[in-house]
Amino acid sequence: MILLLQYTLLFASVLMLVALGGCFSERSGVINIGLEGIMVVGALGGALVMKFLPLEMGGAPVMILATLVASAAAGMLFSLLLAVAAIHFKADQTITGTAMNMLATAAATVAVKAMNTAASGGNDVSSDIIYTRARNTFIVRFGNFEFNWFMLVALIALVVSYVVLYKMRFGLRLRACGEHPQAADSVGINVYKMRYAGVLISGLLGGIGGIVYITAGVSSWKFENGVAGFGFLALAVMIFGQWKPIRIALAALLFGFFRALGNVYTGFDLLKNLNLPSQVYNMLPYIISLLVLALTSKNSLAPKAEGIPYDKGSR
Amino acid sequence: MIRKKLASFIRKDGVQTLLASLLCVLGGLLIGFAVLLIIEPNGAFEAITVILKNFFKFSSSRSQLKYLGQTLVRTAPLLMCALSVLFAYKVGMFNIGAAGQYVAGACAALFFALYFKAPWWVCVLAAMAAGALLGAASGALKTFCNVNVVISGIMLNWIMLYITNMVLSTDGVKNPMSPYTIQVRGNNTQGLLPQMGIQTLFSNEKSVTIAIPLAIIMAVVVWVVLNKTRFGYELKATGYNFHAAKYSGMKERRNIILTMAISGALAGMGAALLYLTGIEEWETTISSVPAMGFSGIAVAFLGGLSPIGSILAAFFIQHITLGGSYVDTTYYCAQISSLISSLIIFLCAFVGFFRYVMQSRIGKKDEAAQAKLQAEKGGSVT
Numbered sequence: 174m175i176l177l178l179q180y181t182l183l184f185a186s187v188l189m190l191v192a193l194g195g196c197f198s199e200r201s202g203v204i205n206i207g208l209e210g211i212m213v214v215g216a217l218g219g220a221l222v223m224k225f226l227p228l229e230m231g232g233a234p235v236m237i238l239a240t241l242v243a244s245a246a247a248g249m250l251f252s253l254l255l256a257v258a259a260i261h262f263k264a265d266q267t268i269t270g271t272a273m274n275m276l277a278t279a280a281a282t283v284a285v286k287a288m289n290t291a292a293s294g295g296n297d298v299s300s301d302i303i304y305t306r307a308r309n310t311f312i313v314r315f316g317n318f319e320f321n322w323f324m325l326v327a328l329i330a331l332v333v334s335y336v337v338l339y340k341m342r343f344g345l346r347l348r349a350c351g352e353h354p355q356a357a358d359s360v361g362i363n364v365y366k367m368r369y370a371g372v373l374i375s376g377l378l379g380g381i382g383g384i385v386y387i388t389a390g391v392s393s394w395k396f397e398n399g400v401a402g403f404g405f406l407a408l409a410v411m412i413f414g415q416w417k418p419i420r421i422a423l424a425a426l427l428f429g430f431f432r433a434l435g436n437v438y439t440g441f442d443l444l445k446n447l448n449l450p451s452q453v454y455n456m457l458p459y460i461i462s463l464l465v466l467a468l469t470s471k472n473s474l475a476p477k478a479e480g481i482p483y484d485k486g487s488r
Numbered sequence: 489m490i491r492k493k494l495a496s497f498i499r500k501d502g503v504q505t506l507l508a509s510l511l512c513v514l515g516g517l518l519i520g521f522a523v524l525l526i527i528e529p530n531g532a533f534e535a536i537t538v539i540l541k542n543f544f545k546f547s548s549s550r551s552q553l554k555y556l557g558q559t560l561v562r563t564a565p566l567l568m569c570a571l572s573v574l575f576a577y578k579v580g581m582f583n584i585g586a587a588g589q590y591v592a593g594a595c596a597a598l599f600f601a602l603y604f605k606a607p608w609w610v611c612v613l614a615a616m617a618a619g620a621l622l623g624a625a626s627g628a629l630k631t632f633c634n635v636n637v638v639i640s641g642i643m644l645n646w647i648m649l650y651i652t653n654m655v656l657s658t659d660g661v662k663n664p665m666s667p668y669t670i671q672v673r674g675n676n677t678q679g680l681l682p683q684m685g686i687q688t689l690f691s692n693e694k695s696v697t698i699a700i701p702l703a704i705i706m707a708v709v710v711w712v713v714l715n716k717t718r719f720g721y722e723l724k725a726t727g728y729n730f731h732a733a734k735y736s737g738m739k740e741r742r743n744i745i746l747t748m749a750i751s752g753a754l755a756g757m758g759a760a761l762l763y764l765t766g767i768e769e770w771e772t773t774i775s776s777v778p779a780m781g782f783s784g785i786a787v788a789f790l791g792g793l794s795p796i797g798s799i800l801a802a803f804f805i806q807h808i809t810l811g812g813s814y815v816d817t818t819y820y821c822a823q824i825s826s827l828i829s830s831l832i833i834f835l836c837a838f839v840g841f842f843r844y845v846m847q848s849r850i851g852k853k854d855e856a857a858q859a860k861l862q863a864e865k866g867g868s869v870t
Contacts, residue, residue, distance in 0.1 A: 206638060254834070264837035267582045267638060268789060272837060275782055275830035279823050280523075286821040287527040295818040397823075398776055405642040412639065452650040463643040467633040 175317045176437045177430075180390065185422075185429030186327035187386045191407035192414060192421045193334045194378030199416060200338065201371025202351040202364075203259050204480045206270025208379050209404025210277030211248045213396070215380025216387045217281045218247025220394060223307035233310035237322055240307070240384060248380015249373050251277065256372040260365055263482035278399040285396045305392040323385040330378060335418040347371055351476030354483045364483045382407065390436060402459070406432070409462035415474045427465075432458045505792035508842040512790060513804070516832035520824060528819040535815045539825060542811035550691045557690030559803070559810055561767055564703035565590070567802040568758025569784025571710050572619075574793050576637075576751040578714055580727030583748065585626050585641025586755040587781025588648040589619035593756025594778075595652035597763050598770055601672050601679030602661045608681050612760045619756020620749040622648060627748030631741040637748070645777045657772045668769040681764045699761035704799060706754065711795040723747050755781060779826065783809070786829050789836035805829050 191208055198205040205211075222243040226236060254273055258264040282300045289297045313320045338344035349357040350367040358364050386403055387394040410428050414421030435454035438444045517536070524532035538545060543555030569586050576583035583589075596618035600606040606614070622644055629635040656662060656669050663670045672679050673694075681697035690696045714720040726733040726743040734740040758780070763770065787805050791797030812825025 258834075258837055262838055262841045264841065268785075269834065269837040271582075271584060271782070271785060272830055272834035275786075275826070276834055279827040279830050282823045283523065283527075283821060283827050286823065287819070290817075290819065290821070291527075298817060298821065401776065402642060402646050405639065408639060409643070412636070450654055452654045456647050456650040459643045459646045463629075463635075463640060463647070466635045466639065466643075467629055470634040470636075473634060 177433055179319055180433035180436050181430045182324050183389045184432040185425040186324050187382050188407050188410045188428055189327050189422055189425035190330055190378050191382035192411040194375035195411045196416050198371045198375035199476055199479050200351045201347050201368045202478045203368055203372050204266045205375050206267055207255050207273035210273040211251050211376055211379035212383030212400045212404050213277040213281050214251040215244040215248035215383035219244035219384030220302045223304035224302055236307055236310045244380040244384040245377045249376035252372050252376025256369050260368045266480055281396040300396040301393050303393040308388050308392050331422050351478055354478050413465050431461050504843050504846055508839045509790050509792055512832050512835040515835045516828045519831050520828035531816055531819055535820050538814050539808050539811035542807045554691040554693045557693035557696040560700050561695045561765055563803050563806040564699045565758035565762040566806050567703045569755050569781050570787035570798040570802055572751045572755035573784050573788040579723045579747040581637045583751050584638050585644050586784050587777045588645030589622045589752040589755035590759045590781045591648045591652050592618040592622045593759030594763050595655050597760040598669055601676050605676045607678045608764055611679055615756040615760035616753040620753040623752020624745050624749040627745035631744050649777050653772045656770050662772055667771050667773040673766040680766055695765040695767040697765050707795040707799055786833040
């Protein structure tokens with residue numbers, strides 16, 4: 174039971190971080206299908222720090238901070254690809270995002286394989302990064318419950334997102350750019366700048382989400398597998414959450430619960446006795462999200478101008 | 489005179505698309521080469537030539553033909569996935585679910601071939617039906633529940649992957665000694681696509697079947713349907729403007745669902761065209777959706793969203809993908825090819841921009857020429 178709670182909170186943290194990222198991007202008017210790719214790149218950035226930063230240098234706090242900063246920076250850097258293409262070159266945002274997802278997994282695989290091959294003189298051609306020791310610094314044990322510092326990070330991100338979006342001038346301007354960029358421009362808001370900010374924030378949060386995901390239950394990650402559609406689940410969470418932080422948090426908890434069930438169902442006699450193949454549990458989060466979307470998308474509150482490149486000349 | 493001809497040549501739509509696509513390919517290859525240089529400068533040039541050469545690396549023409557045959561065998565399903573993507577795209581939908589519809593096709597084709605021992609054409613039809621069903625589900629979710637096609641497509645991709653792994657793990661379908669399904673070749677010869685003598689062109693390569701001409705025929709059919717029929721026109725009209733289509737009396741909801749069903753059937757058929765050649769088996773433990781459907785997106789856009797262009801693009805992408813598997817693995821890995829193809833799609837997103845630049849260049853030249861003409865006529869240009 175405690176295990177289920179622990180995993181639910183962890184996966185909910187991931188989904189919340191990434192969905193909030195998507196929320197910032199879409200609120201500024203840019204559809205971010207590339208969240209999945211951003212997660213992979215962010216995870217790679219963080220995993221490299223965890224592998225190479227010696228633990229002796231400052232211990233746990235330094236390790237946690239460095240990992241966070243590296244993931245966020247990697248995610249932001251990668252999200253620039255979307256920002257430049259979508260904002261400056263008016264590229265199709267869906268194609269760009271899809272390309273980014275493929276690019277991220279391919280690039281991460283090539284990079285990690287090249288690194289492993291070089292380090293082992295050609296014996297190790299896997300795409301795995303192992304980070305057992307560093308991962309232990311993220312965890313504080315309370316009895317059976319493993320508290321992960323990233324849960325706190327997600328909570329902070331939630332509060333900050335809410336304040337930024339609804340209580341600050343920046344948030345109001347950002348939202349205006351997603352609803353009616355021409356109107357925003359007419360009162361002197363720089364739409365291009367706002368959209369850059371939105372996409373970069375999504376890179377930051379998505380990158381952190383990536384590292385939280387790969388360190389959630391395991392001590393090594395195979396980068397060939399990417400992040401198994403988690404970026405898209407986060408998008409579903411965002412839509413279900415109607416682009417609003419508090420609702421996103423609740424949606425993340427729900428989806429996180431079903432994802433966690435797949436990890437720990439063997440611990441429940443009731444579920445074990447049902448004798449369902451593990452594939453069913455793997456499918457569960459996707460089925461639930463599809464059902465939920467089918468029931469709730471009718472009255473979608475999506476930002477009105479999302480996906481439309483802003484052209485100063487058009488009316 | 490020649491310049492004038494060249495100018496009007498460049499102005500053609502098709503030529504501009506081709507130029508833009510070539511630019512994307514060149515860009516992708518250059519960046520890929522740069523990555524190879526960063527990993528290990530010494531072998532980089534050799535590696536990129538190996539990727540570009542693919543089957544030409546074999547010295548005897550016999551093996552060259554054999555491996556050309558294998559490349560074509562894998563090109564056919566890729567082309568089908570590209571057709572699936574572009575068909576939906578022409579109607580205004582981004583069918584990222586092609587990957588899942590392809591998986592559904594593989595599931596149905598192999599299950600019918602191995603469990604029911606059905607003849608090949610039944611298996612192909614089953615695969616098309618399975619793909620169509622999944623596609624129609626996406627379309628219905630879009631029209632009735634307003635769920636974005638991209639999101640539902642992705643969710644269905646994963647759901648279908650796990651369902652397929654479950655279904656194909658049935659006794660009698662899965663090989664009990666390995667994670668793969670049993671071979672179609674040894675267990676149901678009827679289920680294999682017929683060869684009709686085509687294999688003789690490719691050094692009697694076993695996997696060469698009518699799949700290759702069939703895929704090309706489907707490309708032509710898709711072109712005809714989209715460009716020469718009323719049905720295709722209605723579908724495209726629905727894509728351009730949903731409400732206008734409705735207003736002019738078209739069945740807009742039916743059109744959307746039908747488009748996704750056709751798109752799904754194309755992708756599903758693609759899977760049948762691969763797995764019923766016996767070139768490979770399904771691995772029931774895979775944990776990621778096969779890349780074929782996603783590569784189809786790359787092909788569709790690289791081919792300038794034209795069925796005929798997609799034939800060339802599909803061959804090229806498959807060519808470099810297989811070429812990637814021959815690179816020297818002491819330094820590099822095969823995924824360098826997927827890196828190059830993903831870079832190509834990324835650049836394809838800029839195609840609109842390339843064309844805009846070309847157009848405006850030509851436009852400026854035209855204006856200048858007009859002004860000159862005016863000046864020569866004697867009137868002052870103000």
